[in-house]
Amino acid sequence: MPRVSQDHLDARRRQILDGSRSCFARFGYEGATVRRLEEATGLSRGAIFHHFKDKESLFLALAEDDAARMADVVAEQGLVQVMRNLLEDPTGAEARALGADWLGTRLEVSRRLRTDHEFRERWAQRSEALTAATRARLQWQRQSGNLRDDVDVDVLTAYLELVLEGLVSHLAMGLPARHLGSVLDVVEESVRRHRGR
Amino acid sequence: MPRVSQDHLDARRRQILDGSRSCFARFGYEGATVRRLEEATGLSRGAIFHHFKDKESLFLALAEDDAARMADVVAEQGLVQVMRNLLEDPTGAEARALGADWLGTRLEVSRRLRTDHEFRERWAQRSEALTAATRARLQWQRQSGNLRDDVDVDVLTAYLELVLEGLVSHLAMGLPARHLGSVLDVVEESVRRHRGR
Numbered sequence: 001m002p003r004v005s006q007d008h009l010d011a012r013r014r015q016i017l018d019g020s021r022s023c024f025a026r027f028g029y030e031g032a033t034v035r036r037l038e039e040a041t042g043l044s045r046g047a048i049f050h051h052f053k054d055k056e057s058l059f060l061a062l063a064e065d066d067a068a069r070m071a072d073v074v075a076e077q078g079l080v081q082v083m084r085n086l087l088e089d090p091t092g093a094e095a096r097a098l099g100a101d102w103l104g105t106r107l108e109v110s111r112r113l114r115t116d117h118e119f120r121e122r123w124a125q126r127s128e129a130l131t132a133a134t135r136a137r138l139q140w141q142r143q144s145g146n147l148r149d150d151v152d153v154d155v156l157t158a159y160l161e162l163v164l165e166g167l168v169s170h171l172a173m174g175l176p177a178r179h180l181g182s183v184l185d186v187v188e189e190s191v192r193r194h195r196g197r
Numbered sequence: 198m199p200r201v202s203q204d205h206l207d208a209r210r211r212q213i214l215d216g217s218r219s220c221f222a223r224f225g226y227e228g229a230t231v232r233r234l235e236e237a238t239g240l241s242r243g244a245i246f247h248h249f250k251d252k253e254s255l256f257l258a259l260a261e262d263d264a265a266r267m268a269d270v271v272a273e274q275g276l277v278q279v280m281r282n283l284l285e286d287p288t289g290a291e292a293r294a295l296g297a298d299w300l301g302t303r304l305e306v307s308r309r310l311r312t313d314h315e316f317r318e319r320w321a322q323r324s325e326a327l328t329a330a331t332r333a334r335l336q337w338q339r340q341s342g343n344l345r346d347d348v349d350v351d352v353l354t355a356y357l358e359l360v361l362e363g364l365v366s367h368l369a370m371g372l373p374a375r376h377l378g379s380v381l382d383v384v385e386e387s388v389r390r391h392r393g394r
Contacts, residue, residue, distance in 0.1 A: 028308055105308075107304045107305075107307040107308075107366070108304070108305060108307070108308060110304040110305070110366070110369045110370045111225055111302075111304075111305060113370040113371055113372075114369060114370055114371035115371075120370070120371055120372075124372070151379070151383060152376075152379070154376055155376050155379040155380060155383065156383070157376075158375065158376035158377065158379075158380050159380045159383050159384070162360060162363040162364065162367060162377070162380055163359060163360060163363055164363070165362075165363035165364075165366045165367050166359040166360055166361070166362035166363030166364075166366065167359065167362075167363075168366070169304070169307070169362045169363065169365070169366040170359060170362050172307045172308075172311060173307045173310040173311055173317070174310055174311035174312075174317055175310075175317075175321070178355065179349075179351055179352050179354075179355035180355065180359070182348070182349070182352040182355075183352060183355050183356045183359055186348060186352065186353070186356050186387060187356070187387075189387075190383060190384075190386075190387035
Protein backbone atom coordinates (compact mmCIF):
# COMPACT_ATOMS: atom_id res chain seq x y z
CA MET A 1 0.00 0.00 0.00
CA PRO A 2 1.41 3.41 -0.90
CA ARG A 3 2.06 5.81 1.96
CA VAL A 4 -0.36 8.70 2.00
CA SER A 5 1.55 11.97 1.94
CA GLN A 6 1.03 14.69 4.54
CA ASP A 7 0.02 17.08 1.74
CA HIS A 8 -2.68 14.71 0.67
CA LEU A 9 -3.95 14.36 4.24
CA ASP A 10 -4.00 18.13 4.69
CA ALA A 11 -5.89 18.62 1.43
CA ARG A 12 -8.42 15.98 2.41
CA ARG A 13 -8.87 17.60 5.81
CA ARG A 14 -9.43 20.97 4.13
CA GLN A 15 -11.97 19.43 1.74
CA ILE A 16 -13.93 18.03 4.70
CA LEU A 17 -13.81 21.31 6.63
CA ASP A 18 -14.94 23.44 3.65
CA GLY A 19 -17.78 21.10 2.69
CA SER A 20 -19.07 20.63 6.21
CA ARG A 21 -18.89 24.36 6.92
CA SER A 22 -21.39 25.10 4.16
CA CYS A 23 -23.45 22.09 5.25
CA PHE A 24 -23.68 23.42 8.84
CA ALA A 25 -24.43 26.90 7.50
CA ARG A 26 -27.27 25.60 5.36
CA PHE A 27 -28.88 22.98 7.59
CA GLY A 28 -27.82 23.94 11.09
CA TYR A 29 -26.01 21.73 13.58
CA GLU A 30 -28.80 19.22 14.08
CA GLY A 31 -29.82 19.31 10.42
CA ALA A 32 -26.32 18.51 9.18
CA THR A 33 -26.82 14.75 9.12
CA VAL A 34 -24.05 12.33 8.21
CA ARG A 35 -25.72 11.79 4.82
CA ARG A 36 -25.74 15.54 4.13
CA LEU A 37 -22.13 15.84 5.30
CA GLU A 38 -21.23 13.12 2.80
CA GLU A 39 -22.98 14.99 -0.02
CA ALA A 40 -21.46 18.35 0.93
CA THR A 41 -17.91 17.02 1.18
CA GLY A 42 -18.15 14.48 -1.64
CA LEU A 43 -16.63 11.91 0.70
CA SER A 44 -17.88 8.80 2.48
CA ARG A 45 -18.63 8.79 6.19
CA GLY A 46 -15.67 6.48 6.59
CA ALA A 47 -13.33 9.04 5.08
CA ILE A 48 -14.86 11.92 7.06
CA PHE A 49 -14.68 10.21 10.42
CA HIS A 50 -11.21 8.95 9.70
CA HIS A 51 -10.14 12.60 9.98
CA PHE A 52 -12.56 13.74 12.70
CA LYS A 53 -13.71 11.55 15.56
CA ASP A 54 -17.33 12.64 15.34
CA LYS A 55 -19.63 15.49 14.27
CA GLU A 56 -18.84 17.42 17.42
CA SER A 57 -15.11 17.29 16.72
CA LEU A 58 -15.73 18.44 13.16
CA PHE A 59 -17.81 21.34 14.40
CA LEU A 60 -15.19 22.35 16.97
CA ALA A 61 -12.46 22.18 14.32
CA LEU A 62 -14.43 24.73 12.27
CA ALA A 63 -14.76 26.99 15.31
CA GLU A 64 -11.01 26.70 15.88
CA ASP A 65 -10.38 27.50 12.22
CA ASP A 66 -12.49 30.69 12.48
CA ALA A 67 -10.80 31.77 15.70
CA ALA A 68 -7.37 31.27 14.11
CA ARG A 69 -8.26 33.32 11.02
CA MET A 70 -9.80 36.07 13.14
CA ALA A 71 -6.69 36.05 15.31
CA ASP A 72 -4.55 36.70 12.20
CA VAL A 73 -6.62 39.76 11.27
CA VAL A 74 -6.60 40.92 14.90
CA ALA A 75 -2.81 40.76 15.04
CA GLU A 76 -2.56 42.97 11.96
CA GLN A 77 -5.50 45.31 12.37
CA GLY A 78 -7.22 44.80 15.70
CA LEU A 79 -10.56 43.34 16.75
CA VAL A 80 -12.53 46.46 15.87
CA GLN A 81 -11.37 46.05 12.27
CA VAL A 82 -12.52 42.42 12.30
CA MET A 83 -15.94 43.72 13.33
CA ARG A 84 -15.91 46.37 10.60
CA ASN A 85 -15.13 43.66 8.05
CA LEU A 86 -18.03 41.54 9.29
CA LEU A 87 -20.33 44.54 9.16
CA GLU A 88 -19.27 45.84 5.77
CA ASP A 89 -20.28 42.77 3.84
CA PRO A 90 -21.54 39.92 6.02
CA THR A 91 -21.73 37.59 3.01
CA GLY A 92 -18.45 38.70 1.36
CA ALA A 93 -15.31 36.64 1.04
CA GLU A 94 -13.59 38.33 3.96
CA ALA A 95 -16.56 37.80 6.26
CA ARG A 96 -16.84 34.19 5.05
CA ALA A 97 -13.20 33.68 5.93
CA LEU A 98 -14.07 34.85 9.46
CA GLY A 99 -16.91 32.36 9.70
CA ALA A 100 -19.81 34.76 9.10
CA ASP A 101 -21.66 32.29 6.90
CA TRP A 102 -22.39 30.02 9.79
CA LEU A 103 -22.72 32.53 12.63
CA GLY A 104 -26.28 31.31 13.15
CA THR A 105 -25.08 27.75 13.53
CA ARG A 106 -22.74 28.86 16.28
CA LEU A 107 -25.67 30.36 18.15
CA GLU A 108 -27.66 27.19 17.69
CA VAL A 109 -25.26 25.27 19.87
CA SER A 110 -25.66 27.73 22.74
CA ARG A 111 -28.00 25.39 24.64
CA ARG A 112 -25.48 22.61 24.29
CA LEU A 113 -22.68 24.94 25.43
CA ARG A 114 -24.67 25.89 28.50
CA THR A 115 -25.64 22.40 29.54
CA ASP A 116 -22.68 20.30 28.40
CA HIS A 117 -19.66 21.15 30.52
CA GLU A 118 -17.15 19.17 28.46
CA PHE A 119 -18.36 20.64 25.17
CA ARG A 120 -18.07 24.14 26.64
CA GLU A 121 -14.49 23.45 27.75
CA ARG A 122 -13.54 22.27 24.27
CA TRP A 123 -15.24 25.32 22.73
CA ALA A 124 -13.46 27.69 25.11
CA GLN A 125 -10.08 26.18 24.22
CA ARG A 126 -10.83 26.74 20.52
CA SER A 127 -11.57 30.44 21.10
CA GLU A 128 -8.43 30.98 23.16
CA ALA A 129 -6.37 32.00 20.10
CA LEU A 130 -8.66 34.97 19.45
CA THR A 131 -8.50 36.18 23.04
CA ALA A 132 -4.72 35.86 23.08
CA ALA A 133 -4.37 37.82 19.81
CA THR A 134 -6.72 40.55 21.05
CA ARG A 135 -4.84 40.90 24.34
CA ALA A 136 -1.46 40.98 22.58
CA ARG A 137 -2.64 43.67 20.17
CA LEU A 138 -4.01 45.80 23.03
CA GLN A 139 -0.79 45.41 25.00
CA TRP A 140 1.18 46.59 22.00
CA GLN A 141 -1.19 49.55 21.61
CA ARG A 142 -0.66 50.42 25.25
CA GLN A 143 3.10 50.37 24.84
CA SER A 144 2.69 52.66 21.83
CA GLY A 145 0.70 55.05 24.01
CA ASN A 146 -2.49 54.67 21.97
CA LEU A 147 -4.51 52.77 24.55
CA ARG A 148 -6.16 54.26 27.61
CA ASP A 149 -4.12 53.30 30.66
CA ASP A 150 -6.72 53.61 33.41
CA VAL A 151 -8.35 50.24 32.65
CA ASP A 152 -6.75 46.80 32.75
CA VAL A 153 -5.91 45.25 29.36
CA ASP A 154 -7.85 42.11 30.35
CA VAL A 155 -10.96 44.21 30.92
CA LEU A 156 -10.57 45.97 27.55
CA THR A 157 -10.07 42.56 25.89
CA ALA A 158 -13.28 41.26 27.50
CA TYR A 159 -15.04 44.48 26.44
CA LEU A 160 -14.13 44.09 22.77
CA GLU A 161 -15.01 40.40 22.82
CA LEU A 162 -18.41 41.16 24.34
CA VAL A 163 -19.14 43.65 21.55
CA LEU A 164 -18.06 41.01 19.02
CA GLU A 165 -20.47 38.52 20.59
CA GLY A 166 -23.25 41.11 20.28
CA LEU A 167 -22.39 41.75 16.64
CA VAL A 168 -22.28 38.04 15.83
CA SER A 169 -25.67 37.55 17.48
CA HIS A 170 -27.12 40.61 15.73
CA LEU A 171 -25.92 39.60 12.26
CA ALA A 172 -26.83 35.95 12.76
CA MET A 173 -30.41 36.98 13.46
CA GLY A 174 -30.45 39.10 10.30
CA LEU A 175 -31.32 42.25 12.25
CA PRO A 176 -30.76 45.63 10.55
CA ALA A 177 -27.20 46.99 10.73
CA ARG A 178 -28.46 50.56 11.15
CA HIS A 179 -26.05 52.78 13.13
CA LEU A 180 -23.59 49.92 13.71
CA GLY A 181 -20.73 51.61 11.86
CA SER A 182 -21.03 54.59 14.17
CA VAL A 183 -21.41 52.23 17.13
CA LEU A 184 -18.01 50.73 16.27
CA ASP A 185 -16.57 54.26 16.22
CA VAL A 186 -17.81 54.69 19.80
CA VAL A 187 -16.30 51.33 20.76
CA GLU A 188 -12.95 52.14 19.16
CA GLU A 189 -12.79 55.55 20.77
CA SER A 190 -13.65 54.16 24.19
CA VAL A 191 -10.48 52.06 24.33
CA ARG A 192 -8.22 54.82 22.98
CA ARG A 193 -6.09 57.11 25.03
CA HIS A 194 -7.49 60.64 25.26
CA ARG A 195 -5.82 63.84 26.20
CA GLY A 196 -6.48 64.49 29.85
CA ARG A 197 -7.09 60.87 30.69
CA MET B 198 -73.29 29.86 29.55
CA PRO B 199 -71.75 32.28 32.06
CA ARG B 200 -69.66 35.09 30.65
CA VAL B 201 -65.99 34.64 31.35
CA SER B 202 -64.65 37.67 33.18
CA GLN B 203 -61.66 39.64 31.89
CA ASP B 204 -59.82 38.88 35.12
CA HIS B 205 -60.26 35.20 34.54
CA LEU B 206 -59.01 35.49 30.95
CA ASP B 207 -55.97 37.46 32.08
CA ALA B 208 -55.16 34.93 34.80
CA ARG B 209 -55.45 32.08 32.31
CA ARG B 210 -53.21 33.91 29.84
CA ARG B 211 -50.65 34.44 32.60
CA GLN B 212 -50.81 30.75 33.56
CA ILE B 213 -50.10 29.77 29.95
CA LEU B 214 -47.21 32.24 29.60
CA ASP B 215 -45.53 31.20 32.87
CA GLY B 216 -45.86 27.49 32.16
CA SER B 217 -44.68 27.69 28.59
CA ARG B 218 -41.76 29.93 29.51
CA SER B 219 -40.28 27.24 31.73
CA CYS B 220 -41.12 24.63 29.10
CA PHE B 221 -39.19 26.58 26.41
CA ALA B 222 -36.34 27.18 28.87
CA ARG B 223 -36.11 23.47 29.63
CA PHE B 224 -36.65 21.85 26.25
CA GLY B 225 -35.82 24.59 23.75
CA TYR B 226 -38.09 25.89 21.01
CA GLU B 227 -38.25 22.70 18.96
CA GLY B 228 -38.33 20.48 22.02
CA ALA B 229 -41.32 22.29 23.54
CA THR B 230 -43.93 20.01 21.97
CA VAL B 231 -47.66 20.58 22.37
CA ARG B 232 -47.82 17.69 24.82
CA ARG B 233 -45.04 19.20 26.93
CA LEU B 234 -46.72 22.62 26.80
CA GLU B 235 -49.90 20.96 28.09
CA GLU B 236 -47.99 19.38 30.97
CA ALA B 237 -46.13 22.58 31.83
CA THR B 238 -49.23 24.78 31.83
CA GLY B 239 -51.66 22.21 33.25
CA LEU B 240 -54.05 23.07 30.43
CA SER B 241 -55.31 21.31 27.31
CA ARG B 242 -54.06 22.24 23.85
CA GLY B 243 -57.57 23.57 23.15
CA ALA B 244 -57.30 26.00 26.06
CA ILE B 245 -53.72 27.04 25.15
CA PHE B 246 -54.46 27.71 21.50
CA HIS B 247 -57.67 29.49 22.37
CA HIS B 248 -55.41 32.20 23.83
CA PHE B 249 -52.51 31.98 21.39
CA LYS B 250 -52.91 31.18 17.71
CA ASP B 251 -49.93 28.84 17.58
CA LYS B 252 -46.58 28.03 19.20
CA GLU B 253 -44.90 30.87 17.35
CA SER B 254 -47.40 33.41 18.72
CA LEU B 255 -46.90 32.03 22.22
CA PHE B 256 -43.14 32.35 21.85
CA LEU B 257 -43.38 35.92 20.55
CA ALA B 258 -45.75 36.85 23.40
CA LEU B 259 -43.02 35.74 25.84
CA ALA B 260 -40.44 37.83 24.01
CA GLU B 261 -42.79 40.80 24.17
CA ASP B 262 -43.33 40.18 27.88
CA ASP B 263 -39.56 40.24 28.51
CA ALA B 264 -39.06 43.39 26.46
CA ALA B 265 -41.85 45.14 28.39
CA ARG B 266 -40.36 44.18 31.78
CA MET B 267 -36.89 45.23 30.69
CA ALA B 268 -38.35 48.51 29.41
CA ASP B 269 -39.78 49.19 32.89
CA VAL B 270 -36.37 48.74 34.52
CA VAL B 271 -34.72 50.81 31.77
CA ALA B 272 -37.13 53.70 32.37
CA GLU B 273 -36.21 53.74 36.07
CA GLN B 274 -32.55 52.78 36.05
CA GLY B 275 -31.21 52.58 32.49
CA LEU B 276 -30.09 49.70 30.28
CA VAL B 277 -26.68 49.36 31.91
CA GLN B 278 -28.46 48.60 35.18
CA VAL B 279 -30.55 45.93 33.43
CA MET B 280 -27.27 44.36 32.33
CA ARG B 281 -25.83 44.59 35.83
CA ASN B 282 -28.93 42.79 37.16
CA LEU B 283 -28.55 40.03 34.59
CA LEU B 284 -24.89 39.69 35.45
CA GLU B 285 -25.24 39.78 39.22
CA ASP B 286 -27.38 36.68 39.48
CA PRO B 287 -28.36 35.20 36.12
CA THR B 288 -30.66 32.68 37.80
CA GLY B 289 -32.12 35.07 40.40
CA ALA B 290 -35.69 36.36 40.54
CA GLU B 291 -34.79 39.70 38.97
CA ALA B 292 -32.94 38.08 36.08
CA ARG B 293 -35.78 35.60 35.65
CA ALA B 294 -38.21 38.49 35.41
CA LEU B 295 -36.04 39.83 32.58
CA GLY B 296 -36.20 36.50 30.76
CA ALA B 297 -32.73 35.23 31.63
CA ASP B 298 -33.97 31.69 32.20
CA TRP B 299 -34.67 31.22 28.54
CA LEU B 300 -31.95 33.36 26.96
CA GLY B 301 -30.64 30.25 25.25
CA THR B 302 -34.02 29.57 23.70
CA ARG B 303 -33.99 33.05 22.21
CA LEU B 304 -30.67 32.27 20.54
CA GLU B 305 -32.00 28.98 19.24
CA VAL B 306 -34.48 30.78 17.02
CA SER B 307 -31.73 32.86 15.41
CA ARG B 308 -31.72 30.70 12.27
CA ARG B 309 -35.47 31.12 11.97
CA LEU B 310 -35.13 34.88 12.50
CA ARG B 311 -32.55 35.07 9.75
CA THR B 312 -34.44 33.04 7.19
CA ASP B 313 -38.09 33.84 7.95
CA HIS B 314 -38.82 37.45 7.09
CA GLU B 315 -42.28 37.56 8.64
CA PHE B 316 -41.10 36.01 11.90
CA ARG B 317 -38.27 38.55 12.08
CA GLU B 318 -40.72 41.42 11.56
CA ARG B 319 -42.93 40.16 14.38
CA TRP B 320 -39.89 39.69 16.62
CA ALA B 321 -38.62 43.21 15.86
CA GLN B 322 -42.00 44.70 16.75
CA ARG B 323 -41.90 42.85 20.08
CA SER B 324 -38.50 44.35 20.95
CA GLU B 325 -39.55 47.88 20.00
CA ALA B 326 -40.65 48.71 23.58
CA LEU B 327 -37.12 48.15 24.87
CA THR B 328 -35.51 50.33 22.21
CA ALA B 329 -38.05 53.11 22.84
CA ALA B 330 -37.43 53.01 26.61
CA THR B 331 -33.66 53.04 26.14
CA ARG B 332 -33.82 55.99 23.76
CA ALA B 333 -36.18 57.94 26.07
CA ARG B 334 -33.90 57.34 29.04
CA LEU B 335 -30.83 58.52 27.10
CA GLN B 336 -32.66 61.61 25.86
CA TRP B 337 -33.58 62.46 29.43
CA GLN B 338 -29.95 61.94 30.50
CA ARG B 339 -28.84 64.25 27.74
CA GLN B 340 -31.23 66.97 28.86
CA SER B 341 -29.87 66.54 32.39
CA GLY B 342 -26.36 67.07 31.01
CA ASN B 343 -25.15 63.59 32.00
CA LEU B 344 -24.84 62.18 28.50
CA ARG B 345 -22.05 62.86 26.02
CA ASP B 346 -23.39 65.23 23.38
CA ASP B 347 -21.01 64.50 20.50
CA VAL B 348 -22.77 61.28 19.44
CA ASP B 349 -26.37 60.88 18.29
CA VAL B 350 -28.77 59.38 20.84
CA ASP B 351 -29.82 56.74 18.27
CA VAL B 352 -26.19 55.60 17.96
CA LEU B 353 -25.79 55.39 21.75
CA THR B 354 -29.06 53.44 21.94
CA ALA B 355 -27.78 50.99 19.31
CA TYR B 356 -24.45 50.76 21.19
CA LEU B 357 -26.09 49.78 24.48
CA GLU B 358 -28.38 47.32 22.75
CA LEU B 359 -25.42 45.70 20.98
CA VAL B 360 -23.65 45.24 24.32
CA LEU B 361 -26.87 43.72 25.73
CA GLU B 362 -26.99 41.28 22.80
CA GLY B 363 -23.42 40.29 23.54
CA LEU B 364 -24.19 39.80 27.21
CA VAL B 365 -27.29 37.72 26.45
CA SER B 366 -25.28 35.54 24.08
CA HIS B 367 -22.42 35.22 26.57
CA LEU B 368 -24.64 34.23 29.49
CA ALA B 369 -26.82 31.94 27.36
CA MET B 370 -23.69 29.99 26.41
CA GLY B 371 -22.73 29.70 30.07
CA LEU B 372 -19.36 31.37 29.45
CA PRO B 373 -17.47 32.76 32.47
CA ALA B 374 -18.55 36.24 33.60
CA ARG B 375 -14.94 37.21 34.43
CA HIS B 376 -14.26 40.96 34.07
CA LEU B 377 -17.82 41.68 32.91
CA GLY B 378 -18.65 43.96 35.85
CA SER B 379 -15.66 46.14 34.94
CA VAL B 380 -16.63 45.89 31.27
CA LEU B 381 -20.02 47.41 32.12
CA ASP B 382 -18.18 50.23 33.93
CA VAL B 383 -16.34 50.96 30.66
CA VAL B 384 -19.63 50.87 28.76
CA GLU B 385 -21.37 53.17 31.22
CA GLU B 386 -18.51 55.61 31.22
CA SER B 387 -18.33 55.69 27.44
CA VAL B 388 -21.84 57.14 27.12
CA ARG B 389 -21.37 59.68 29.94
CA ARG B 390 -20.45 63.29 29.53
CA HIS B 391 -16.85 64.04 30.44
CA ARG B 392 -15.19 67.29 31.29
CA GLY B 393 -13.51 68.57 28.17
CA ARG B 394 -15.79 66.69 25.80
